[in-house]
Amino acid sequence: MGGVEMESRKAxxxxxxxxxxxxxxxxxxAFKPxxxxxxxxxxxxxxxxxxWGGLVNENSPAGIGLLRTICHHKLGRGPVxxxxxxxxxxxxxxxxSDDWQYMAIDCLLWLLQDPSTCHxxxxxxxxxLVxxxxxxxxGDHKKLGDSILNVLQECIQSQGTGRNSLSNRTKEQIEELLNSRQRLKWEKSMPKEDLHIKQAAALVVKLEGNSLFSSGNISGAALKYSEALALCPVRSKKERVVLYSNRAQCHxxxxxxxxxxxxATRALCLHNPLNRHAKSLWRRAQAYDMLGLAKxxxxxxxxxxNECSQSNDPDLSLRQNRVPDYAERLVKKQMRAAWLFREAAIKHGGVHCEGDAGDIYGQDTDDSEWETASESDIGNDGRDDMGADDDDDDGAWKNDGERKDKYDKPLMKEP
Known part of the structure; x- marks a missing residue:
């Protein structure tokens, strides 16, 4: 019943x-040493x-669960x-966005806390981790960010004892995070007027970045978003979500x-609820696709x-299908790439080989997944908390229809 396709799916x-x-x-x-x-x-x-359990066995931690058990014991951390x-x-x-994201974080933290594996x-x-x-x-993990910060702070402190040798870049990243937390403490005692001035200054620079993005100066826009992040109060999380997400698009x-x-990860971590900022999800999905990381x-x-289908955005409510075609194509492509029997099928000349059913990057496809600016404005979750007069939470996406042919497609063809 159901033919070969159903039999293959059940298998x-x-x-x-x-x-x-x-x-x-x-x-x-693995629980036994x-x-x-x-x-x-x-x-x-x-x-x-x-x-991994795939989409069928999503309740199983599978390989990452076993790795977590292994990393929990000192004898296992060395080989890992x-x-x-x-x-x-x-x-x-x-x-x-893996449901078992916290397990990977636990593994990394335990490896850093162990003096024999930290270096x-x-x-x-x-x-x-930064x-x-x-x-x-x-999930059930409370104050996970604070746990990460404490472990990284221990890494900096242990450098003075000679236990660890940090590269300059690693040390800079940790110190940048520590400085950010210090800024947050200062802001709590800062007069509201001073905070409003910083917010207004960040907004001006952000709008300059949006203008540069619209004119095609992507590098200049990225620099402006970085400048705005330096000005923007750490406590202004919604605005920082927008700035990080805009800069991710530039990258x-x-x-x-x-x-x-x-x-994109920073934007998703700042967003409330966690991992639900639609534009950042889409941008990170594209970035992982560029690296060949299908899962x-x-x-x-x-x-x-999922965010598209649940959006209350009035523009989307006018559409018959809230799920963009380019997103469906990417999902189908990655499901083929992450298929359990993919390697065996390629080895034996099966139908799920490279290039099967076309590639979403194919030249015959007019709507690439890069053409998402206007189409993926699916809500205002990242709306400015500065009182900005942008209609969208991400001004750099405006008038995208005029920009698509200017540099989205040509950029894809470049090496």
Whole structure:
């Protein structure tokens, strides 16, 4: 019943379920220190971040759950820290919309707190954790951002004891975060008039950035948004969401996906509710797509579509279909790329090979996923708290229809 397609789907569901059950069984053994050497084989560990329950078994932590159990024990942290690919994958999961995001953060924090592994992972882990430091609550985890800050502060302090050797860049990132928290304390005692002046100054610079963006000066716009962030009070979270998200869009157009992921993640962490700022989700989905990280891109794109479908924006309510076509295409592409049997299908010449069913970047497709400025204005969650007179929470997206052909498509064709 249902033919070959239904049989294939059921087979995939069962294979995914069996994988999750197997990982859960191994997880039980991983709680026992005597079994950890057998579990912590490099060739097995490196595959764990890619083992996930998929959309069918979303309630299973799968590979990341096993990694968390391994990292909880000192005997397990050593082998994990010795695999740079695992640390990179943990950072990607931590900066994603994965339901098990907190598990990746736990792993990174435990690795940093262990003196024997800290020096191996600190330069790779710190950039991701700094971006996540504004998280207040993540599921049952309260004050997760404060926990991140405390661990990073310990890393700075331990440098003086000779336990860790921080690169200049890593040290700068941690100190920037600490200075930001200090600014927040100062602002609490600052007169309201002074805060309003800073807000107004940041708004002026932001509008200058919007103007530069509209004229096609993307690099100049990014610099203006950075300047506005330096002026904007730390407590003005809604405005900082907009500024980070705007700058993420600039990084996308400048072909800088890592910087785009960083800024989009910061915007999503500042936003209330967490990980629900639609434009930042879409921008990060595109950035992960540029890096070939299908699962992370897929999860962000799905959440973006969810935000579209639930939007109360009056402009969207006039549309028959609230889900943009470009978002559907990206989801389909990433579902193929993250397909459980994809490698086997490619190896044996199956239908789910590279390029199957076309590529959303194909030249025959007029609506690329870059053409999202006007289409993805799905609400005003990031509306200015400065009393700005922008109709949209993101002025850099205005009049996008005039800009699409100017630099969106040409930028995609450049190397």
């Amino acid at each position: 995939e569901e069962w294979a995914s379920q069996l994988q999750c059950w197997s990982l859960q069984l191994i997880n039980c053994f 005597e079994f950890l050497p057998s579990v912590c084989k490099p060739e097995f560990l490196i595959k764990l971040p890619g083992m 820290a010795s695999c740079p690919g695992i640390i990179e994958a943990l950072c990607n999961i931590a900066q994603s 191996k992972v600190i330069d790779n882990a710190v950039p991701a 971006d996540l430091a504004e998280i207040s609550v993540l 996308l157009l400048l072909q800088q996906p890592l910087s785009a992921i960083s800024d 992370e891109s897929l999860l962000d794109a799905i959440l973006f579509i």
